[in-house]
Each structure stands twice: as C-alpha cells, then as structure tokens.
Amino acid sequence: MVMHTKTIAELSAGLRAGDFSCVELTKHYLNRIHNSDLNAFISVTDDLALRQARAADDKIAKGEGGILVGIPYAHKDIFCSTGVKTSAASKMLDNFISPYDATVSHKLNQANLVMLGKTNMDEFAMGSTTESSYYGKTHNPWDRKKIPGGSSGGSAVAVAAGLSAFATGTDTGGSIRQPASLCGITGLKPTYGRVSRYGMIAYASSLDQAGPMTKTAQDAAIVLNVMAGFDKKDSTSATQAVPDYTKNLNNSIQGLTIGLPKEFFSTDLDSGVASKIMAAIKEFEALGVSVKEISLPNSTYAIPTYYIIAPCECSSNLSRMDGVRFGYRCDNPKDLQDLYLRSRTEGFGEEVKRRIMIGTFALSAGYYDAYYLKAQKIRHSISDDFKTAFGKVDIIIGPVSPTTAWDLGSIKDPVTMYLSDIYTLSANLAGLPSMSIPAGFSQNLPVGLQLIGNYWSEERLLNTAHKFQMQTDFHQKTPQRSEAMA
Amino acid sequence: MKWETIIGLEIHAQLNTKSKIFSAAGTEFGQAQNSQACAVDLALPGVLPVLNEATVEKAIKFGLVIDAHINQRNVFDRKNYFYPDLPKGYQISQLDFPIIGRGKIEITVANTSKTIGITRAHLEEDAGKSIHDLYDDDTAIDLNRAGTPLLEIVSDPDMRSAKEAIAYAKKIHTLVQYLDISDGNMQQGSFRCDANISIRPIGQEKFGVRTELKNINSFKFLERAINLEIQRQQDILEDGGAVVQETRLFDALKNETRSMRSKEEANDYRYFPDPDLLPVEISAELIAKIKQNLPELPQQKKARFIAELGLSDYDANILTSQKGLADYFETMLKSNPDNAKLCANWVMGELSAALNKYQIEIQNTPISAQNLSLLVCRISDGTISGKIGKDIFQAMWAGEGSADEIIATKGLKQMSDSGQIEAIIDKIIAEHTQQVAQFKSGNEKILGFFVGQAMKATAGKANPKLLNELLRAKLS
Numbered sequence: 001m002v003m004h005t006k007t008i009a010e011l012s013a014g015l016r017a018g019d020f021s022c023v024e025l026t027k028h029y030l031n032r033i034h035n036s037d038l039n040a041f042i043s044v045t046d047d048l049a050l051r052q053a054r055a056a057d058d059k060i061a062k063g064e065g066g067i068l069v070g071i072p073y074a075h076k077d078i079f080c081s082t083g084v085k086t087s088a089a090s091k092m093l094d095n096f097i098s099p100y101d102a103t104v105s106h107k108l109n110q111a112n113l114v115m116l117g118k119t120n121m122d123e124f125a126m127g128s129t130t131e132s133s134y135y136g137k138t139h140n141p142w143d144r145k146k147i148p149g150g151s152s153g154g155s156a157v158a159v160a161a162g163l164s165a166f167a168t169g170t171d172t173g174g175s176i177r178q179p180a181s182l183c184g185i186t187g188l189k190p191t192y193g194r195v196s197r198y199g200m201i202a203y204a205s206s207l208d209q210a211g212p213m214t215k216t217a218q219d220a221a222i223v224l225n226v227m228a229g230f231d232k233k234d235s236t237s238a239t240q241a242v243p244d245y246t247k248n249l250n251n252s253i254q255g256l257t258i259g260l261p262k263e264f265f266s267t268d269l270d271s272g273v274a275s276k277i278m279a280a281i282k283e284f285e286a287l288g289v290s291v292k293e294i295s296l297p298n299s300t301y302a303i304p305t306y307y308i309i310a311p312c313e314c315s316s317n318l319s320r321m322d323g324v325r326f327g328y329r330c331d332n333p334k335d336l337q338d339l340y341l342r343s344r345t346e347g348f349g350e351e352v353k354r355r356i357m358i359g360t361f362a363l364s365a366g367y368y369d370a371y372y373l374k375a376q377k378i379r380h381s382i383s384d385d386f387k388t389a390f391g392k393v394d395i396i397i398g399p400v401s402p403t404t405a406w407d408l409g410s411i412k413d414p415v416t417m418y419l420s421d422i423y424t425l426s427a428n429l430a431g432l433p434s435m436s437i438p439a440g441f442s443q444n445l446p447v448g449l450q451l452i453g454n455y456w457s458e459e460r461l462l463n464t465a466h467k468f469q470m471q472t473d474f475h476q477k478t479p480q481r482s483e484a485m486a
Numbered sequence: 487m488k489w490e491t492i493i494g495l496e497i498h499a500q501l502n503t504k505s506k507i508f509s510a511a512g513t514e515f516g517q518a519q520n521s522q523a524c525a526v527d528l529a530l531p532g533v534l535p536v537l538n539e540a541t542v543e544k545a546i547k548f549g550l551v552i553d554a555h556i557n558q559r560n561v562f563d564r565k566n567y568f569y570p571d572l573p574k575g576y577q578i579s580q581l582d583f584p585i586i587g588r589g590k591i592e593i594t595v596a597n598t599s600k601t602i603g604i605t606r607a608h609l610e611e612d613a614g615k616s617i618h619d620l621y622d623d624d625t626a627i628d629l630n631r632a633g634t635p636l637l638e639i640v641s642d643p644d645m646r647s648a649k650e651a652i653a654y655a656k657k658i659h660t661l662v663q664y665l666d667i668s669d670g671n672m673q674q675g676s677f678r679c680d681a682n683i684s685i686r687p688i689g690q691e692k693f694g695v696r697t698e699l700k701n702i703n704s705f706k707f708l709e710r711a712i713n714l715e716i717q718r719q720q721d722i723l724e725d726g727g728a729v730v731q732e733t734r735l736f737d738a739l740k741n742e743t744r745s746m747r748s749k750e751e752a753n754d755y756r757y758f759p760d761p762d763l764l765p766v767e768i769s770a771e772l773i774a775k776i777k778q779n780l781p782e783l784p785q786q787k788k789a790r791f792i793a794e795l796g797l798s799d800y801d802a803n804i805l806t807s808q809k810g811l812a813d814y815f816e817t818m819l820k821s822n823p824d825n826a827k828l829c830a831n832w833v834m835g836e837l838s839a840a841l842n843k844y845q846i847e848i849q850n851t852p853i854s855a856q857n858l859s860l861l862v863c864r865i866s867d868g869t870i871s872g873k874i875g876k877d878i879f880q881a882m883w884a885g886e887g888s889a890d891e892i893i894a895t896k897g898l899k900q901m902s903d904s905g906q907i908e909a910i911i912d913k914i915i916a917e918h919t920q921q922v923a924q925f926k927s928g929n930e931k932i933l934g935f936f937v938g939q940a941m942k943a944t945a946g947k948a949n950p951k952l953l954n955e956l957l958r959a960k961l962s
Contacts, residue, residue, distance in 0.1 A: 080532045093531065100525050102532055199532040206761035234534050235763050313761055316564050319575020320529040324627070327531075336625075340568055363566070363756035372758055 003028050004162035005478060008219040011165055012067045015060055022060065022070035026053035026114050029072045033116060033163045038139045038148075040157040042077045043085050044117035052114040059112050067222055069112040074158035074167040077118035078125055079210070080199040081105045084115075088201045089133035090123045092321045092328045092347035102199020103231045104168060104210055111226045116164050119154030123349045124318065125175055125203040127151050128420050129411070132351045137408055140183060141479040142445055146405035149179030155213045156183040160479060166214040166223055170200060172207045173306050174400070174424025177436035180213055181400035181448020184438045186465065186475060187213045188220045191455050192431035193238035195224075196231030202317040204310035205236070207428045216475055217437065217465035221245035224458060243459055249466040254288030256464065259393030261296045264423055270403040272442030277399050280439040280449045283471055284397070294389045294396070298381040302425040305382065307418055308362050308375035309429070314352075315359025321347065354414060383430040386452075395464055396452040399423050400436045404445035423450060433458050437465045438474035446474075487724065488688040491716050492696070493651045493681055494643035497658055498636045499668040500612065500676040501544045507611050507635035508535030508578060515674050523614075523629035529573035534762050537562075541609055541635040542766060544667035545585045546776050548637060551661060551783060552604050554589025558768045562609075566756040571614035571627050579638075581757045584608035585766065591661070593653040602654050603642030610636050631675075637667070643682065643693065648712040652705050655679055656807075659705075663809035664783055670809075671847075672703050679708050683715045685723065694719070695729040699736055699743060711736035715743050787812055795819075795826040804834055810848035811838075817855035818862065825866050832862055836879050853882050861889035869893065870900050871950055902949040904956060907940070910948075911960050914939045925961050933957060 003025055006014065014020055020028075026049050033044050049072065056070030080086045080098035082105075087093040101109065108115070122132040130138040130153025138153045140146035141161035148157045155167035156179035169176035171189035180187025188211045195210040202208060212223035224245050231237045260281070265274065281291055323329040323343025330346055333339035348356070362371035389396060400423060411417050427434035432452055439449035449468075453461040469475050506513055509526035526533045549556045561583040564576040586607035592599055614632035616625050639658060645651045659677055662668040670677045684696035699715055702708045714736075719729050733752075734743040759765075782790070784806045791802035806812050811833065818829045837858065841848060861882065865875045870893060881892045893899055901907060914936060915922055925932045936957050940948055 080530075086531065088531070096531065098530070098532075100530070198534050201531040202762075204761075233536060235536050236534075236761075312758060316566050316576050316756070316758070319566060319568065320531070320573060322568060322570075322575060324570045325528055325573060336570065360756065363758055365754045365756075368756075368758070 004032060007215050008071055008165055008222050011071055015070050022053040022056040022114065023050060026050060026072050029116055029164055036161060036163055038141055038157050038161055039136050040119055040138055040154040040161065040163055041074065041117040042087055042089060042120050042135045045084055045115055049114050049116050056112050056114060065112050068226055070114060071165050072114040072116050074117060074119045074155055074164035075105065075115050076121055076152055076155050076168050076170060078121060078170055078201045079105050079168060081115065084118065088124045089121045089135055090348065091134045094134065094328065096327055100199065103196035103233060104227055105199060107226050119158055119167060121154055122151035123352050124201065125151040125170060125172055126351050126355055128178060128417055130154060131408065132349050134349060140405045142184065145407055146445065147408050149182035149405065151175040152213060153179045156180055156185055159185045159213050159215060162478065166212060166219055168210060169213045170208055170210045171428065172203050172310060173421050173428050176211050176213060177400050177424050177434060177448065177450060180436040182405040182446060184446030184477060185213060185215060186217055186220050187211065187436045188224060189427065189434050190224065190228065190458055191433045193236055194458065195227045196234040196237045198231055198233040204313040205317060206313060207310060217462050217469055218246065218249055221249055221462045240456055245459055245462055248459055248463050251463050253464050253467045256289045256395065257393045258284055258289050258291050259294035259389055259396045260291060261294050261299065261396060261398055263296055263299050264398030268402050269399055273399050273403060273447050276440040276442060276447040277449060281397065283468060287467055287471060292393055294393060296385040296389060296426065298378060298385050299426045301378050302382060302429060303418055303422060305375045305378045305429060306425040308371050309379065311355040311359030312363050312372050313359065315356045315363065318356055379429045382426055386430045386432060390454040395461065398450050400448040400450040404442050404447060427452050433461055435461050435465055437468060440474050489685045489720055490688045491646055492643045492684045492686065492693055493645035493712060495641045495651060495655060496680040497639040497655065498678045499639065499662045501541050501635040501637055501667055502669050503538055503540045503635055505538055506633035507538050507541050507609065509633050511633065513634050517630055519628040520630060523632060527573065527629050527633045535578060537763060537766065538635065542585065542768065543776060545607065545609055545637055546768065546773060547665045547667055547780065548607060548662065549586035549589060550777055550780060551665065552589035552591050554604065555587035556768060556773055557583055557585055557587055559583065559765050560585040561765045562760045562763045563757045564760045567753045570625065571616045571632065573614065573629060573632055577611060577613065578760055579610035580608035591657055593650065593657050595649050595653050600650065602644045605640045605642050607637055607639045610638055612636050648709045651681060651712055652709050655708060656705060660784055660807065660809060664781060666781065675703060678703055681708065681712055683712060685716060685719050695731050697729065697731065698733045700733055700746065702736055707736060707738050711743060718743065797826060797830055801830050801834065805830060808848065814848055814855045818859040821856065822859045822862055825862055828862050828866060829859065832858060836876060840883055852885060857882060857888055864889050864893065868900060868902060868949065870898055874898050874946060898947060900949050901944050901947045902952055904952060907948055907953055907956055910940055910943050911956055915960060922961060
C-alpha cells in the first residue's frame with residue numbers, strides 16, 4: 001500500500017513503527033502536490049512543512065505526542081496562519097500575510113501536525129464549485145472537467161487525490177459536506193459552537209463552522225478530537241465538554257431509528273443519486289437500524305432564508321476589507337470615497353459583490369423586517385422542525401447534493417447555483433452537526449450520503465458513519481490519476 | 487412671540503476599565519499612536535470580539551443609581567458605516583435591547599428641583615481617531631481609542647434651558663465619578679455631550695424641528711453652544727424660516743454652530759444583532775451584589791458631612807459637588823480628624839482659588855491632600871499663623887517643599903515666647919509715646935498700629951493671640 005492512500009491511523013502507526021519518517025512522508029505529499037494539475041492549493045508551504053516534519057520526527061523519536069504528530073494536512077485558506085498568506089481566495093487578501101494563528105491553526109500546530117499548504121476555495125467561501133476563486137478553478141480528481149464542489153473544493157480534492165492525509169474545511173451552507181460528497185470523501189460539519197471560529201475569516205458568523213475532511217469517519221473523529229473545544233476568544237464557542245470521538249466508533253448501531261425527510265426526496269433529486277441513497281439505507285437496515293419517513297416542512301424555505309441571512313451577515317463582515325489597513329488598495333485613490341469604491345470594486349469578485357449587495361439591501365431601513373427579521377423567524381421554524389423530528393428519530397439521512405459533480409462552467413445563473421444547496425442549508429440554519437460520507441458512484445462520479453444528528457451528537461454521527469464504512473468500501477475507492485505515479 | 491426651549495442630551499461616558507470592551511488591549515490615555523491596538527482592534531480578518539464583563543458591572547452600577555430598569559437580557563448590535571477610524575466598518579452598540587432601560591435623576595436650578603427622565607443607557611465601543619494635520623496630503627489613523635468602552639446615556643427631552651442642561655450634565659458627570667465607572671476627564675474626551683435642541687412657541691404641544699450639536703467637551707462650551715443654537719433657531723423662525731433637521735458642529739473659536747450633515751445625508755446604519763456576540767444575560771444575584779457594594783453617593787456624603795463633621799449645608803454641598811474635591815477633603819481628614827472646618831476652608835478657599843486660577847483639575851494638584859493637611863496641622867497647633875500659612879501655601883504650590891520644610895528653611899516658625907515678645911513690645915512703647923497716650927485716652931483702634939509694628943519687627947512671626955494679650959496688658 002502506498003503512503004498517500006493510508007488513513008491517519010495507518011500513517012501514525014507507520015511513523016511510530018519507523019516504516020517511514022515524517023520528512024519522507026511530507027516530501028512524498030509535497031511531490032504529489034507539485035505534480036498535480038488539479039489546482040487544489042493556493043499556497044504550498046514546503047519549507048514550513050519540512051521544518052514541522054523534522055520537529056515531528058524528533059517528537060516521534062522521543063515517543064512523545066499524540067496520534068496526529070507528523071500527519072501532513074491541507075489547510076483551507078480561510079484559516080489564518082502566522083507568516084503565511086491567508087487569502088480566502090480573494091484578490092482582496094492576495095497580499096495578506098497573517099500575523100496571527102486561528103485557534104484551529106494553533107491547535108493543529110500544538111499537536112505537531114505538518115501543514116503542507118493552503119487550499120483553494122470559493123472567494124470568501126461564497127460558492128458551491130470553487131469556481132469563484134481569484135486563483136483559478138479547482139478540478140475534480142474523478143473527472144478533470146467537473147467541479148469539485150465548494151466552497152472547500154481545494155480541501156476535498158487534496159484528500160480525494162491523495163495530496164494530503166486530511167484537510168480542514170469550513171461549512172456555512174454545505175461547504176464541507178457538498179465538496180466531500182462530490183469528491184467521494186468524508187466530511188463533518190460539527191454543531192455550531194463546537195469548533196472555535198477565531199481566526200477563521202468570517203463569511204456568515206451565525207452559520208460558519210469548521211470541521212475535518214478526511215478519508216474515513218475514524219479519521220474525522222481523530223481530527224475532531226484536536227479541533228473541537230471551547231475557546232475564550234470566540235464567544236459563540238460552546239463550553240460543552242469534548243468527548244473522545246474515537247472511543248465509541250465501534251459501538252453497535254442496532255436499534256437506532258433513522259428518519260428520511262420526505263422533502264429531501266423530491267423530484268429535483270437526480271435518480272442516479274436517489275438510487276445510491278436508497279441502497280445506503282438498505283445497508284443501514286442490514287445493520288439493524290429501523291427507518292421512518294419524517295417531514296421537515298419548513299426546510300423548503302431553507303434557500304431563501306439562507307440567502308437572506310448569509311448575505312446580511314457577510315455584507316457587514318466584509319466591511320473591514322476597505323483598503324485602509326491591509327489587503328488590496330486601488331492605485332492612486334483621489335479621495336476617501338474613491339479609495340473605498342475602487343478598492344472594493346476591484347478587490348472583490350462578482351459573487352462576493354452580489355452577496356454584499358443583497359445583504360446591504362436586505363438590512364436597509366424599511367426592508368429589515370420584511371427580509372432579515374422574517375428570515376430569522378423561518379430559521380426558528382426550521383430548527384423547530386428538527387426538534388420535532390429528533391423526538392422520533394435518532395439520525396436524519398438524505399442526499400447531500402441533488403446531483404453528482406457537474407461540468408466546470410456549466411452553471412452561470414446564480415439562482416440555479418443557489419438551488420443546488422437545498423439539502424445542506426437546513427443543518428446550518430439549525431446549527432446541527434452533519435456529515436457527508438461516500439455512498440457509491442453514479443456514472444463514475446461519487447455520491448455522498450448526508451447524516452444529520454441532534455445537537456452535540458457528533459459521537460453518534462461518527463459511530464453511525466464508521467459502522468457504515470465497516471460494511472462498505474466506497475470510501476476506499478480512489479480516482480485513477482497521474483499523481484499516483486509520483 | 488415667546489419661545490420655549492426643549493433640550494435632550496446624549497452623554498458618552500468612557501468607562502474606566504483597564505482593557506477595551508471587546509479586546510484585551512489597554513485603554514490608557516496618551517500612549518504612542520497605535521500602540522494599544524491589538525489584532526481585534528485592527529479588525530484583522532478572522533478576529534472576534536469578546537465582551538469585557540467589567541463594562542457590564544459598571545453599566546449596572548449606573549442603572550441602579552438612576553432608578554432604572556436593568557435589562558437582564560440585552561443585545562449587542564452592529565451599526566454599519568464606513569470610516570477609516572472605524573476598523574470593522576461597523577460599531578458594536580446596542581439598539582433595541584440596551585442594558586439600562588428607563589430611569590431618572592433630580593437636578594436643582596436656582597433652588598428649584600426638577601426630575602429629568604433618562605430614556606436609556608447602552609454599552610458601545612468608541613472609534614479611533616483620524617488625524618488630518620500630521621501629513622500634508624494624507625490622513626493618519628490612531629486606533630488606540632478604537633474599542634474603548636462607552637456608556638451612552640440618553641435623556642428625555644426634559645430640559646428647558648441651557649442652565650438645566652448644564653445642571654443635568656454636571657449631575658451625571660458627578661455620578662459617574664462617584665460610582666468610579668468613568669474618570670470623567672472632559673479634556674481627554676472621557677465625557678462628551680451631544681445636545682438635541684428645538685424650540686416651540688410657549689403653549690404649543692408639538693415639538694419643533696430639532697438639531698443635534700455634536701462633540702462638546704466642556705460645560706462652558708455646552709452652555710455657550712446651546713444658547714447660540716437657541717438664538718439661531720429663534721432668529722430663523724422669527725424671520726419666517728424653517729429649522730432644518732441636521733447635525734451641527736460647535737466651533738468654540740468662531741463662537742458659532744455650523745452644519746455638519748443634514749438628515750438626507752445621514753447614514754442608513756443597517757443595524758442588526760451582532761452574530762459574534764451572544765445576548766448578555768445578567769443574573770438577579772449579580773445585580774443584588776452590585777447594589778450591596780454601591781459606593782457613597784453625593785447626597786449621602788453631604789448628609790454625613792453635615793451630621794458628623796458639623797459642616798454647613800453650603801460647605802458640604804460644595805465639597806461633595808465634585809468627587810475629586812470630596813476625596814481630597816476626606817484624605818486631609820485622615821491625618822487631621824479634628825479640624826474638619828479648617829480643612830474645608832482651605833480646600834474651598836486657597837486650594838480652589840489656585841486650581842481655578844491655573845485651570846488645573848484637582849487630580850493634578852501640585853499640593854497633595856497629605857501636604858495641605860500638614861499645613862493645616864501647623865496652623866492649628868500654633869506653629870504658624872493662618873496668615874503665614876497662606877504664604878507657605880504659595881511656596882508649596884511653587885514646589886518649594888512640604889509645609890515643615892518651608893517653615894524650617896524660611897524660619898517662619900511662630901514666635902510664642904512671651905519674654906521675647908514683651909521685649910519687643912517694650913521697645914515699641916518706648917518709641918511711640920504719642921500713640922500710647924492716644925490709646926490711654928480711649929482710642930481702641932490704635933491697638934492695630936502696635937500690632938502692625940510688632941509684626942513688622944518679628945517679620946510676621948509673632949503669635950497674634952499672644953501678642954494681642956501682651957499689648958493690652960502693657961498698654962493699660
């Protein structure tokens with residue numbers, strides 16, 4: 001077995017056993033990244049990675065540290081990393097070298113991991129395809145002509161194409177789960193507040209949540225153990241104790257009840273995807289799980305609700321990108337108005353500007369009640385639907401994306417693009433933990449299965465996903481790509 | 487036509503916390519530019535605000551003493567607008583759910599008491615400073631002040647004259663200092679007033695169109711600015727014109743108010759709840775605890791000064807009108823507990839006069855309370871006379887040392903040896919037989935002449951009481 005197909009647990013064992021050093025492992029990944037034509041990375045941090053690798057080898061030699069020591073990973077370029085360009089894939093931050101570490105970056109550094117580089121994404125995490133990046137499109141390793149999904153497209157591709165052992169992602173409306181689904185990997189968006197948002201460039205603060213993107217549910221549990229936890233620098237992070245997410249992975253899931261929301265199986269769902277979801281449900285039944293149809297009536301309003309709240313928040317969050325203290329500044333501004341106008345017009349991409357304008361409009365005097373306030377009310381109703389549902393079932397299951405990965409450049413109408421987020425938005429609006437795990441292939445493209453759990457039920461989600469992965473081999477499939485030769 | 491003035495004040499009191507309202511950066515005034523601005527204050531990508539709990543406690547203190555409703559659940563909102571010294575592009579403030587609800591305070595103008603309603607008080611962060619005169623073509627930004635905690639106190643439109651407005655502002659100013667929630671330093675901008683002013687014909691119920699005067703940093707200017715604005719509005723209306731709703735700036739140099747921006751140019755602030763901060767939940771226990779530990783307030787202190795120290799109502803009123811003055815006085819009493827009246831006289835007399843003359847805040851007085859107290863001791867124990875005391879005070883003010891040092895170096899110790907004084911008196915009597923005769927024939931006033939001669943001969947050091955007694959004895 002080659003190194004880049006190994007799981008974190010396998011790599012960790014290999015490092016400890018001396019099968020390969022961390023420097024060797026890191027060079028292997030860096031080599032693969034440099035030979036890759038998928039454009040998964042915005043920055044590759046070779047020197048830093050090798051420095052960290054040598055430090056990890058020292059730790060391992062002394063028998064110190066945890067399971068993640070020396071594991072090379074790809075970091076979404078939305079997390080601030082000291083001394084490294086942190087761009088959020090925007091021209092606006094192309095010159096921004098962060099002077100500080102995000103809490104997630106800090107925790108991963110403390111655990112002696114090796115950062116290989118920063119991954120491509122939709123600009124400021126706004127998008128479902130990674131096409132809105134200032135640094136060009138990222139390609140799906142299963143078919144170069146296809147989108148990888150987004151916004152954490154670079155991270156999903158890094159894992160799927162064996163360019164890193166795992167990656168970090170952020171999920172505001174599906175940005176971990178959807179690219180995980182379209183690239184055939186495992187992605188977990190934890191409960192809102194589980195992982196600190198400090199140092200994660202904000203898109204929509206009340207929805208943003210970071211999580212792991214991995215090969216397996218077990219790997220996701222290992223990484224979440226390090227990422228999760230209260231942070232006094234983030235007032236919205238939860239004080240809830242962090243369990244060892246790997247502890248109960250193998251528990252039996254017999255007797256669990258799974259709910260299938262009928263709204264997630266409408267006619268919009270691609271039949272190829274639907275059939276894989278139904279097959280996955282059969283697998284669960286074989287594991288002793290009972291299945292029940294449920295209803296999330298307000299989930300049909302998730303798209304308009306999300307596309308009011310997220311733009312409102314981002315219109316304010318992105319105001320700090322004003323050309324004054326950091327980031328892009330237009331040439332020769334003639335006055336303050338000109339500085340603002342041109343810096344922001346030239347520094348932001350189309351989709352970002354569209355959302356800033358939508359949000360600015362929706363928050364304006366006379367419109368606030370009709371848009372923002374109304375959206376907040378529906379958001380509550382959506383949460384209430386889940387509350388009712390979790391009174392009857394343990395886990396909710398459905399598709400992640402209505403289709404498999406589509407052709408690069410094929411969706412140009414923003415509203416059509418927004419509609420593709422239909423199944424993922426509800427979990428963000430309600431703040432619930434949710435996963436995407438590989439559930440097979442439709443016309444040679446990966447299909448993801450979505451699991452949504454109740455608040456703080458990451459352990460159960462991971463346990464359920466792990467049992468499924470013990471039963472199936474979809475997560476072990478890898479795309480046949482040129483990097484494999486490296 | 488007779489006009490009635492309607493005034494409401496918005497006061498921004500900077501809370502005297504060590505660190506900022508949403509970051510750990512320091513708040514000390516006058517530090518090197520941008521040296522007190524951390525990643526959060528600079529609004530770098532990804533940073534988040536964390537509420538400084540001390541600001542909540544200080545706001546509650548204020549709410550309790552104005553009999554206000556404390557909103558146990560209050561919410562921070564974002565007030566969005568672009569300005570270079572507002573790093574985030576929004577100010578974190580409180581709109582719909584402020585920490586302090588409706589309250590009231592009583593003011594006294596010309597011996598008449600009046601209750602002024604307080605609409606609300608809310609927590610918010612200050613902006614940084616734009617410095618336009620540092621470079622020729624560019625504006626410099628200093629973010630040291632960005633994120634400094636403010637309590638914005640909004641009054642009802644209850645005041646009917648500049649005098650009432652000043653009385654209200656001074657009352658709030660005294661309160662925040664007594665509560666130790668703000669240093670109230672107006673020169674440094676720790677206490678700023680905006681005034682909303684309108685006028686209406688007496689008898690009319692409907693308010694006139696109001697203007698807002700911004701950024702006034704002294705009570706003197708506040709009174710001047712309000713009166714100027716009342717006159718301006720009156721002139722417009724009496725000429726048949728209409729007052730325009732706008733924000734106006736007071737220019738102390740030109741002694742005028744001028745338009746800053748009209749209602750049409752006003753920003754749409756697009757307020758919405760800040761998703762980075764959870765609503766603030768205040769427990770009843772916390773409120774009770776703060777209530778128990780409230781410091782002595784001016785009214786209580788005044789009553790105590792009268793009852794326990796025997797001060798007059800007038801003296802007690804003046805001494806408690808400023809926390810600094812009361813603190814100074816009480817520090818003096820510690821080493822001089824039996825001389826309350828004498829201490830009070832010195833604080834309200836020489837000290838206040840000197841502070842006034844040189845425009846110095848009592849916090850910055852060159853004579854500490856301990857030192858002035860020592861001077862008062864030397865008077866009460868007879869070492870020096872009150873008159874010499876005033877000279878020593880001037881020397882102390884000039885930095886020549888403590889009372890004892892000055893007495894020693896200048897040889898100002900009072901002459902209380904009766905033998906010594908008698909010898910001097912004998913000499914004077916011998917030299918002025920004519921005046922002695924006048925005294926003996928009943929001219930009591932001539933005694934002052936002998937006192938003057940004796941003081942001259944002793945360089946003012948003769949104990950006046952003893953001198954008087956001895957003179958009378960020798961002359962009769």
